[in-house]
Amino acid sequence: MLAALIRFAVRRPGIVIGLGLALVAYGLKVLAGAKFDVFPEFAPPQVSIQTEAPGFSPEQVEILVTKPIEDAINGVTGLAAVRSQSIQGLSVITAVLGQSTDIYRARQALAERLGEVAGRLPQAVRAPVLTPLTSSSSTVLVIGITSTTRTSMEQRTFVDWTLRPRLLATPGVAKVAVFGGAVRQLQVQLDPDRMRAFGIGISEVLEAARRATGVRGAGVLDGPNQRVVVRTEGQLLTPDALGRSVVRERAGALLRLEDLGRVVEGPEPRFGEGLVNGTPGCVIVVSAQLGANTKEVASAVEQALRGLQPAIDGAGLTLLPDLFRPAAFIDLAIRNITTALYLGAALVAVVLLLFLFDLGAAAISLTAIPLSLLAAIIVLDAFGFSINTLTLWGLAIALGEVVDDAIIDVENIARRLRENRLAGSPRSTPDVVVGASLEVRSSVVYATF
Numbered sequence: 001m002l003a004a005l006i007r008f009a010v011r012r013p014g015i016v017i018g019l020g021l022a023l024v025a026y027g028l029k030v031l032a033g034a035k036f037d038v039f040p041e042f043a044p045p046q047v048s049i050q051t052e053a054p055g056f057s058p059e060q061v062e063i064l065v066t067k068p069i070e071d072a073i074n075g076v077t078g079l080a081a082v083r084s085q086s087i088q089g090l091s092v093i094t095a096v097l098g099q100s101t102d103i104y105r106a107r108q109a110l111a112e113r114l115g116e117v118a119g120r121l122p123q124a125v126r127a128p129v130l131t132p133l134t135s136s137s138s139t140v141l142v143i144g145i146t147s148t149t150r151t152s153m154e155q156r157t158f159v160d161w162t163l164r165p166r167l168l169a170t171p172g173v174a175k176v177a178v179f180g181g182a183v184r185q186l187q188v189q190l191d192p193d194r195m196r197a198f199g200i201g202i203s204e205v206l207e208a209a210r211r212a213t214g215v216r217g218a219g220v221l222d223g224p225n226q227r228v229v230v231r232t233e234g235q236l237l238t239p240d241a242l243g244r245s246v247v248r249e250r251a252g253a254l255l256r257l258e259d260l261g262r263v264v265e266g267p268e269p270r271f272g273e274g275l276v277n278g279t280p281g282c283v284i285v286v287s288a289q290l291g292a293n294t295k296e297v298a299s300a301v302e303q304a305l306r307g308l309q310p311a312i313d314g315a316g317l318t319l320l321p322d323l324f325r326p327a328a329f330i331d332l333a334i335r336n337i338t339t340a341l342y343l344g345a346a347l348v349a350v351v352l353l354l355f356l357f358d359l360g361a362a363a364i365s366l367t368a369i370p371l372s373l374l375a376a377i378i379v380l381d382a383f384g385f386s387i388n389t390l391t392l393w394g395l396a397i398a399l400g401e402v403v404d405d406a407i408i409d410v411e412n413i414a415r416r417l418r419e420n421r422l423a424g425s426p427r428s429t430p431d432v433v434v435g436a437s438l439e440v441r442s443s444v445v446y447a448t449f
Helices: 002-011 013-032 059-075 103-118 151-167 192-198 202-213 239-243 294-314 327-356 359-382 389-422 429-448
Strands: 046-052 077-085 088-095 133-145 173-179 186-189 217-222 227-231 246-250 253-256 261-267 283-287 317-326
Touching: 002 429, 013 359, 046 059, 046 103, 059 077, 059 088, 059 389, 077 217, 077 317, 088 103, 133 151, 133 173, 133 253, 133 294, 151 186, 151 294, 151 327, 173 294, 186 192, 186 202, 186 239, 202 239, 202 246, 239 261, 283 294, 294 317, 294 327, 327 359, 327 389, 389 429
Parallel strands: none
Antiparallel strands: 046 088, 077 088, 133 283, 133 317, 173 283, 186 261, 217 227, 246 253
């Protein structure tokens, strides 16, 4: 087979050159649209299910939340294993799928099972949620927000209501997790002595607070000529407005929330902290969707941050946009492979020119390097693999084999051509080239493998 291929290449140089140019063109097109990532997808497909259970102990979470959900999802097609973790107020279940399982169909089946089990969970437990679909190395950017003039609550409010929605709208972003800062709440800090004095229980206070902050439809008023829509203003946004909400009315006397304690603006209980270079602040972790191009998503997020920079400056905040940027590792690996490519080409040219004194032979050998790399990238893309640090390292190491193959083959052909010219009855050049190439072909192929 190798002999037939070599003979065809020698006798049909125009076809070979055309195929080579087509390979270069198609390879460059594939390279332009190739997926770049830090590492290949090394974890099996899996789906994470999170369920919040405020106030529940780990044992209650395990018995009342985790166990019912595990029983509900068992039997889903393609499910290989189920792992779970029950901590205070939170249940985390990881459904590991088989390698050949369609993860999107599996997520749909799991969502259907979760919809059924949600009604059987305790009333205080929130509905189970499927976390966004991300890869095992999905982090594309870690951002920091600090300020010397704004409180941690003001920082977190800006991140939650301005920065995070804009980043989630960026193409390719699956999740934006925020750590640190203080989440703003309107808090009713009750005084037990006042509650006893007024003879009121905590349930009545809770119901009054819910009524005061809820938004409800008020219906319509029909007139002889038109229908008027009635709208209620139930979203109380300040502590003073919430404190004036009525809890109970007796004989014309109103009992308000502010009569039972203090109504203030405060932070919700924290379950962690964020530090930016040792300074308290907000740490934002941006994760890409499964199969997304890490470099493209990182660039899109950075562009969105540049668009938000005036708003960030106006809010008195300081943005640190690249606390951790995995795309930098990809850029470094690409620079390394480019450097190795240039060095390899230069070494081949120097060796061939010094030992063969043949510029044409050097040019022929140099074409093997880009053609081999582009062919490898086409194969990687055809099998669905991304261009990552591991594959780039492999390509850099493979340059040695490509250079070695080119030098041995070209050097032997050049030597046989010189001997043929000095012979008494020289053979035709194509026959000499075919024979010289076949002479070293088997050893070169075996050595390369």
